[in-house]
Every structure is written in C-alpha cells, then in structure tokens.
Amino acid sequence: MRCCQADMCMADLSDAKPYHRRHKVCENHAKAQIVLVAGIRQRFCQQCSRFHELSEFDETKKSCCRRLAGHNERRRKNAAESHSEWMVTKGIVLLLLLEG
Numbered sequence: 516m517r518c519c520q521a522d523m524c525m526a527d528l529s530d531a532k533p534y535h536r537r538h539k540v541c542e543n544h545a546k547a548q549i550v551l552v553a554g555i556r557q558r559f560c561q562q563c564s565r566f567h568e569l570s571e572f573d574e575t576k577k578s579c580c581r582r583l584a585g586h587n588e589r590r591r592k593n594a595a596e597s598h599s600e601w602m603v604t605k606g607i608v609l610l611l612l613l614e615g
C-alpha cells in the first residue's frame with residue numbers, strides 16, 4: 516500500500532510524483548510546516564527525504580539542522596586548522612628572524 520505517512524491523510528499517491536510516492540508523502544505534507552505522523556508533530560526533511568520531529572529543525576527550515584550543524588562544525592574546524600598552520604608558519608619565520 517502506497518499512501519502518505521501523515522496521520523489521517525487520505526491522499527491518493529497513485530497520481531503523485533515519483534519522489535512523493537517513493538517517500539510515501541503527499542505533496543501537501545511534504546511542504547507542510549507541521550505534520551502529525553504516528554501522533555508526533557513532525558516535518559518532512561528535504562535533505563533526508565523523511566519525517567523528523569520538529570525539534571530537529573531550525574525554526575521554519577525545510578531540512579533538519581543536524582546536517583547543517585555538522586557542516587558548520589567542519590567548516591569551523593578547517594578554519595581553526597588553517598589558522599593554527601598560519602601561526603606555526605609565523606612562529607618559524609620569527610624563529611628564523613631571531614636566529615638570523
């Protein structure tokens with residue numbers, strides 16, 4: 516049976532887009548801010564193509580913040596690494612200057 520995961524949703528997915536059919540969500544519920552799934556308020560994540568609890572999302576965003584947070588963390592880490600590399604280079608330059 517291919518129907519929408521949302522509680523009480525009677526949408527017929529036989530005419531829906533393949534994307535919505537594959538993820539068992541009707542177009543309305545894929546776009547909705549709040550969808551009741553298994554009695555829990557959830558939202559369809561465009562990134563994971565599945566429902567998450569509202570707490571996973573950043574306000575009205577359409578994709579969960581878990582991946583976004585991971586992405587930001589990685590970027591911060593890289594920035595920190597390149598910064599420390601620069602400090603090391605600067606330290607070596609200073610050392611050379613002192614020795615010279």
Ligand SMILES: [Zn+2]
Nearest residue numbers: 519524541544
């Ligand atoms: Zn639905």
Ligand SMILES: [Zn+2]
Nearest residue numbers: 560562563579
């Ligand atoms: Zn997600």
